[in-house]
Amino acid sequence: MFKFLIKIVDILFPKYDHQKIIDGLDKYEIYKKMDIKKRDEVYIICDYSESVIKTLIKQAKYYKNKKAMEIIADCLFGVIQEIALSVQEMQKKNIVISGIPINKNRRDTEEYDHIKLILKYVEKKSLDIDIYKINYKLLYWNKNIKRQSKLKKNERLKNVSGALSVFYPEAIAKNTKYIIIDDIKTTGATLNEAKKILEIAGATDITLVAFATNMQF
Numbered sequence: 001m002f003k004f005l006i007k008i009v010d011i012l013f014p015k016y017d018h019q020k021i022i023d024g025l026d027k028y029e030i031y032k033k034m035d036i037k038k039r040d041e042v043y044i045i046c047d048y049s050e051s052v053i054k055t056l057i058k059q060a061k062y063y064k065n066k067k068a069m070e071i072i073a074d075c076l077f078g079v080i081q082e083i084a085l086s087v088q089e090m091q092k093k094n095i096v097i098s099g100i101p102i103n104k105n106r107r108d109t110e111e112y113d114h115i116k117l118i119l120k121y122v123e124k125k126s127l128d129i130d131i132y133k134i135n136y137k138l139l140y141w142n143k144n145i146k147r148q149s150k151l152k153k154n155e156r157l158k159n160v161s162g163a164l165s166v167f168y169p170e171a172i173a174k175n176t177k178y179i180i181i182d183d184i185k186t187t188g189a190t191l192n193e194a195k196k197i198l199e200i201a202g203a204t205d206i207t208l209v210a211f212a213t214n215m216q217f
Contacts, residue, residue, distance in 0.1 A: 018055045019065065025052065027071045034075055040188050041208060041213060043083075043193075045075050048184055048214035057183050057195060057212060061114045071118065072211050073121030076181060080118060080122065084132045087177050093205065094176040095132035097122070101189055103141045115183060137167045138178070140195055158190040169201040175209050177205045185210035 033053065038046050046053045057112050059065035060072055063168045082132055084095050090179070098114035116136055123134050148156050166172060191208040 004183065010191065016063075018059055019063065021052065022059050022065055022068050023057050023214055025056075025067070025071070025205045027074060030056070030071055030075060034078075036079060039185070039213060040192075041215075042185050042188055042191055043079065043207065043209045044185060044213045045210070046212040048212040053212050060118065061183060064112055064114070064117075069118045070121050071184070073125070076118065076211060077125045078180060079209060080132070081135065083177075083179060083209075088131050091177070091205075094173065095177055095179065096138070097132055097179045098136070098138035100180065100182040100194060101140055103145050115181060118183075118202045119143060119181065132179075139164055139180075139197070140167055141165075142163050147161055148186065153187045153189075156187050160189050160193045164190075165199045165202045172198065172201040172203050174202060174204050176203070178203050179207045179209060182208075182210045183212070185213040 029052070033047070033050055034045055035047070048054055048057070055099070056068045056072060059068035080097060085095055087095055097119065099119050101178075102113040102115070119134050119136070124166060126134075141163055143163050145159050145163050151159055178198055180191060180198075181189055183190060188208075191210065195206045195208060
């Protein structure tokens with residue numbers, strides 16, 4: 001009876017095609033597409049030109065699709081674990097994970113920060129692991145910026161230059177690896193600005209990770 005009601009609701013209120021794609025997606029299909037590479041000092045997990053990867057990011061970023069965020073979190077979790085275990089084994093450093101924050105323009109018009117929500121899913125998976133912690137208040141935008149997706153490379157660099165700040169610079173520790181997460185790398189301007197501002201605050205070991213890139217993969 002319940003399944004029948006769901007079918008009736010779907011007929012009366014059809015879902016967007018992209019949401020249907022995510023609803024029917026087996027996360028192992030995404031795992032098969034994972035191909036971790038390093039591009040311009042950023043670890044990349046997937047190729048944004050793959051239509052399903054693009055759909056995942058858009059559904060997480062603009063539609064608060066829970067399943068999309070969970071799948072992205074699963075992929076990030078595996079990479080974070082690999083980096084963290086390597087650091088613990090070789091360097092014995094503390095590890096802090098954080099994400100690129102939502103910019104002021106989006107925060108004023110949207111209810112949620114998709115990177116923060118994705119990291120919360122990562123944190124749930126990490127409850128039994130005491131080798132790193134997630135800091136949701138590491139970075140913030142100190143001024144409004146334009147949407148990077150609408151800008152050319154040089155404009156992107158200028159747009160984010162000096163726009164990120166560290167919440168508590170005095171808390172930045174040298175014996176700590178900072179892993180900064182973003183959903184997509186295009187030019188790398190935002191991630192590199194995050195690295196720059198953390199280095200100014202005193203961080204000496206920073207790893208950048210993006211779920212996908214739309215540059216040549």
